[in-house]
Amino acid sequence: xxxxxxxxxxxxxxxxxxxxxxxxxxxxxxxxxxxxxxxxxxxxxxxxxxxxxxxxxxxxxxxxxxxxxxxxxxxxxxxxxxxxxxxxxxxxxxxxxxxxxxxxxxxxxxxxxxxxxxxxxxxxxxxxxxxxxxxxxxxxxxxxxxxxxxxxxxxxxxxxxxxxxxxxxxxxxxxxxxxxxxxxxxxxxxxxxxxxxxxxxxxxxxxxxxxxxxxxxxxxxxxxxxxxxxxxxxxxxxxxxxxxxxxxxxxxxxxxxxxxxxxxxxxxxxxxxxxxxxxxxxxxxxxxxxxxxxxxxxxxxxxxxxxxxxxxxxxxxxxxxxxxxxxxxxxxxxxxxxxxxxxxxxxxxxxxxxxxxxxxxxxxxxxxxxxxxxxxxxxxxxxxxxxxxxxxxxx
Numbered sequence: 001x002x003x004x005x006x007x008x009x010x011x012x013x014x015x016x017x018x019x020x021x022x023x024x025x026x027x028x029x030x031x032x033x034x035x036x037x038x039x040x041x042x043x044x045x046x047x048x049x050x051x052x053x054x055x056x057x058x059x060x061x062x063x064x065x066x067x068x069x070x071x072x073x074x075x076x077x078x079x080x081x082x083x084x085x086x087x088x089x090x091x092x093x094x095x096x097x098x099x100x101x102x103x104x105x106x107x108x109x110x111x112x113x114x115x116x117x118x119x120x121x122x123x124x125x126x127x128x129x130x131x132x133x134x135x136x137x138x139x140x141x142x143x144x145x146x147x148x149x150x151x152x153x154x155x156x157x158x159x160x161x162x163x164x165x166x167x168x169x170x171x172x173x174x175x176x177x178x179x180x181x182x183x184x185x186x187x188x189x190x191x192x193x194x195x196x197x198x199x200x201x202x203x204x205x206x207x208x209x210x211x212x213x214x215x216x217x218x219x220x221x222x223x224x225x226x227x228x229x230x231x232x233x234x235x236x237x238x239x240x241x242x243x244x245x246x247x248x249x250x251x252x253x254x255x256x257x258x259x260x261x262x263x264x265x266x267x268x269x270x271x272x273x274x275x276x277x278x279x280x281x282x283x284x285x286x287x288x289x290x291x292x293x294x295x296x297x298x299x300x301x302x303x304x305x306x307x308x309x310x311x312x313x314x315x316x317x318x319x320x321x322x323x324x325x326x327x328x329x330x331x332x333x334x335x336x337x338x339x340x341x342x343x344x345x346x347x348x349x350x351x352x353x354x355x356x357x358x359x360x361x362x363x364x365x366x367x368x369x370x371x372x373x374x375x376x377x378x379x380x381x382x383x384x385x386x387x388x389x390x391x392x393x394x395x
Contacts, residue, residue, distance in 0.1 A: 006038035013039075017094070018185040021115040025067045029094045029113050032171055033182035035356055051118035056125070068111040068122060069093075069100060077124065081169065081290075082250055083221040087124055091250065095184030096166025097219040098132040108132065113184060131223035132188035134166035136180045138201040143392055145211050145245040146268025146348045147316035150385055150394050152209070160209025160243065161201040163194060165217040169249060169294075170272075171284030174322070174358040176350070181215045191227035199234040209266070210235065211243035218250045225262050232263030241266050245318070248298030253308075256301060260309055267305055268348070270318030271298040273326065274334045281325050299337070306342045315345055321372055322352040324361045328375055335379025347376060349386040366390050 002013075013019070017033035024044075031039040048063040055075050062071040069090050073079055079100075080086025090100035093112045100111040103123040116122075140158040141148075152159050166183040168175075175181055189197070198210045210231060217224055224244075231242055243266035244259065251269065259267070273279040276292055285291040305315045317338055321331065338347060349372050353363040364372070369388040376384045383395045 001040055001042050003038050003040050006036050008036045008038070010035060012182075016179060016185060017182040020095075020113060020184075023065045023115060025065055025113075025115045026070075027067050027093065027095075027113045029182075029184060032094065033178075035178065037357060051116070053116060053119070054121045056123060062116060064116075064118070066116055068102060068104060068109065068114050068116045068120075071116040072102075072111060072122070072124070082252065083255060089221075091169040091219045092167040092216070094167050094182055096134045096168075096182065096215060098134070098188055098223070099167075099220040101126050101129070101132065103129065110184075130190045130192075131220060131226060132190060133194070133220050133223045133227075134183055134186045135163050135189050135194050135197075136166070136183070136186070137161070137163035138198045139163075140201065140205045140207070141209075141211070144209060145213055145243060145316070146270060146318040147243055147245060147266040147314055147346070148209060148211070148241075148268075149266075149314055150346060150383065158205045158207050160207050160211050160241065161198055161205060162211040162213060162243075163198055165212060165214045165219075167219050168214060168216040168247075169219060170216065170247060172272075172282055173284055173356060174282070174324075174352050174354075174361060175356040176352065177213075177215065178356040191223050192230050194227055195230035195234055198231060202235065202240075208239045209241040209243050211241075211245060211266075213245040216247055216249075217244060218246050218255070221250075221255065221258075225258055228259065228262040228264050241314075244268070245316075246270070246301075247272065247294075248301040249294035251297065251301035253300075253304050256304055256309070260313060265312065266314045266316070267309075268316035268318055269298060269302045269305065270320065270350075271295065271302065272320055274330055274337060278326060278330060282320060302338075303341050306345060310342070315342075317345055317347050319347060319349045319376075320352050321349050321369075322361060322364060323368070324352075324358065328371070331372060331375050332379055335376040335381055338376075339380040343380045344382050346383045346385070347381055349373070349376070349384065351387050351389070353389075363389055369393070 078086035095113040245268040248269035
């Protein structure tokens, strides 16, 4: 429900994160998306009717007014977060990534936010249906992302074009791109449609780089792999940079192998902190066990890339910084950990600015970011770039 005392009538819940159902089904997409935390959870103790549905040809009885995802769980289906864990993967629960797509009464829908209805026929095998994803852009970039080689762009206006994928498995209170992350209402694209769009803008702006960021682009694995394969097919030249920026929380070694095989040659990973408490503070993940797994996976992804693909993939490591959630002591420890993997790897520090639910947070000053850079350089890192309010400072 909406707490009218907190609601600012910003329109976010009617234009960006929009409920597709007649009844509230407790998916919590609007609860996580509201910038002013005006959505509140009220426990519904009303009696519910039992309805009949058919899942993969088997009749099931489930309560009304729940999501298809919850109905599948009650029917014995395992819902996964990581790729290949569970019959249905639902990592974001926001509706933007389309990972949890099922076929309901002949139409592709998102299980995480769609209401189950009496008599509904659901099929979980979507292998013959094109994957979908909500995408923003494409737009030209003058700077690039975590894995954009810092030497690129000298003498030119733009250095790459980028798209942003909706949906995220984290709940960062200082989300820097929340209008994309929480978008569940825009039209979804197939991998081929997105690849053609990006290729068109690459040619229009005369750049080498084609990036995808988010949100978190790795949530929908089938979509992402097919997207990069198509992008590679449309851009076979050796100059083409196929660039992925990720929080790394789902990037297992097997996933990385498939991405590289699909043509990705720039990968940026952003572990959000070194200490678990810092990660939980930044990411908004309250489940300690899940947060620990996410953090471990992201750091292992960075190391796996450096150890196995340094000669084939340009690797960048992102570091979020704001004194609100990170001390210089932890920053130095992050520098030591990265240097132990490769002191030459490109490190990009993002100065997190006030946004989303941390609007009162102060943006780090230019001189504070110079100190950040020196701290990482003192940890023996050779290639440190820092983002500042006055522009980027290179190595």
